[in-house]
Amino acid sequence: DSVFAHVVRAPEDPILGVTVAFNKDPSPNKLNLGVGAYRTEEGKPLVLNVVRKAEHQLVNDSSRVKEYLPIVGLAEFNKQSAKLIFGADSPAILENRVTTVQCLSGTGSLRVGGEFLARHYHERLIYIPLPTWGNHPKVFTLAGLSVKTYRYYDPSTRGLDFQGLLEDLGSAPSGAVVLLHACAHNPTGVDPTLEQWDQIRKLMRSKQLLPFFDSAYQGFASGSLDADAQPVRLFVADGGECFVAQSYAKNLGLYGERVGALSIVCKNADVASRVESQLKLVIRPMYSNPPIHGASIVATILKDRDLFNEWTIELKAMADRIISMRQQLFDALSARGTPGEWSHIIKQIGMFTFTGLNSEQVSFMTKEYHIYMTSDGRISMAGLSSRTVPHLADAIHAAVT
Numbered sequence: 001d002s003v004f005a006h007v008v009r010a011p012e013d014p015i016l017g018v019t020v021a022f023n024k025d026p027s028p029n030k031l032n033l034g035v036g037a038y039r040t041e042e043g044k045p046l047v048l049n050v051v052r053k054a055e056h057q058l059v060n061d062s063s064r065v066k067e068y069l070p071i072v073g074l075a076e077f078n079k080q081s082a083k084l085i086f087g088a089d090s091p092a093i094l095e096n097r098v099t100t101v102q103c104l105s106g107t108g109s110l111r112v113g114g115e116f117l118a119r120h121y122h123e124r125l126i127y128i129p130l131p132t133w134g135n136h137p138k139v140f141t142l143a144g145l146s147v148k149t150y151r152y153y154d155p156s157t158r159g160l161d162f163q164g165l166l167e168d169l170g171s172a173p174s175g176a177v178v179l180l181h182a183c184a185h186n187p188t189g190v191d192p193t194l195e196q197w198d199q200i201r202k203l204m205r206s207k208q209l210l211p212f213f214d215s216a217y218q219g220f221a222s223g224s225l226d227a228d229a230q231p232v233r234l235f236v237a238d239g240g241e242c243f244v245a246q247s248y249a250k251n252l253g254l255y256g257e258r259v260g261a262l263s264i265v266c267k268n269a270d271v272a273s274r275v276e277s278q279l280k281l282v283i284r285p286m287y288s289n290p291p292i293h294g295a296s297i298v299a300t301i302l303k304d305r306d307l308f309n310e311w312t313i314e315l316k317a318m319a320d321r322i323i324s325m326r327q328q329l330f331d332a333l334s335a336r337g338t339p340g341e342w343s344h345i346i347k348q349i350g351m352f353t354f355t356g357l358n359s360e361q362v363s364f365m366t367k368e369y370h371i372y373m374t375s376d377g378r379i380s381m382a383g384l385s386s387r388t389v390p391h392l393a394d395a396i397h398a399a400v401t
């Protein structure tokens with residue numbers, strides 16, 4: 001008998017499992033709104049034109065080799081990534097007090113940051129929003145931190161529970177780490193306003209709470225890379241320390257290339273360089289060094305003015321298509337006279353709408369309409385098109401009536 005005979009079957013991942021179920025469904029009308037991956041109006045995955053151009057350049061450059069990258073990844077990629085999130089004229093960068101290391105997309109950046117904190121930070125407690133991306137608690141728990149939640153979303157208004165957030169962070173122990181979604185909060189699509197961000201910042205700084213930003217959607221919320229980076233820049237501008245995990249999965253469509261970065265903003269250059277030396281000790285036994293291809297694509301685009309400008313236009317087009325899907329879905333429900341208040345569909349931002357549908361309604365829509373989404377009622381607006389909006393609106397209408 002197998003030495004693994006006792007191994008029990010694990011449940012599917014709550015998000016990626018939606019795609020597994022979708023793939024098994026033979027219906028021609030099936031619709032996958034589970035995973036947060038951008039689709040064109042034709043329902044196809046998109047490789048950005050600038051990515052094709054950058055890859056073309058890379059392939060035709062015969063001087064390029066496949067040697068290992070350093071433990072911290074591609075230097076040009078790290079430099080450009082810090083500029084992208086903190087701003088080209090960021091004093092923290094100019095003062096050399098930011099360390100940036102290339103990691104395996106957003107998830108890997110969160111994990112490396114979490115492991116560093118567990119080893120070197122005095123308070124091994126991280127607060128994450130309720131709700132949050134399902135992988136957050138697992139990543140940080142396995143990194144060695146203990147995880148608590150702070151109130152974030154108010155189901156009754158389908159908006160931010162700002163009072164609850166301030167109360168919970170206000171009663172957190174001094175020094176605790178706080179995970180913040182830089183923009184386009186997943187799964188709710190609800191972000192604080194800039195004024196609210198500044199209140200959060202003041203409260204956190206007054207209590208020495210350490211900000212850890214997860215920036216998985218820069219450019220996707222508003223269509224502007226700079227506007228979506230404002231909350232992070234607000235925290236960096238006060239001179240305090242913070243962590244940022246960046247992902248290029250969504251904004252450059254590099255999902256499977258696994259390209260991202262962890263930046264740690266420190267008080268001074270000396271601390272930053274010692275922190276970086278310790279990050280290497282976290283990374284080396286974990287995966288030795290990161291992959292070269294995706295980071296080379298990003299570096300090629302970010303350092304070239306023309307490619308960069310072309311990217312901003314393609315990114316804006318993706319964001320605009322998502323925004324127009326929100327309007328179309330809202331209009332379709334209004335036209336059907338679907339009971340309930342649906343304005344949150346157009347108020348929420350980023351890739352997802354947190355519909356407010358419960359898990360029975362979700363199961364009903366999957367069974368009767370072959371529409372797939374996570375059981376919390378989150379739908380990926382990026383997976384919708386003008387052609388599929390009526391089908392979704394019919395399904396929602398039937399589910400709530």
Ligand code: PLP
Binds near residue numbers: 106249
């Ligand atoms: N953080 C949030 C909030 C996300 O939604 C995602 C992806 O869905 C990630 C991080 C990490 O994604 P990746 O590891 O593909 O960059």
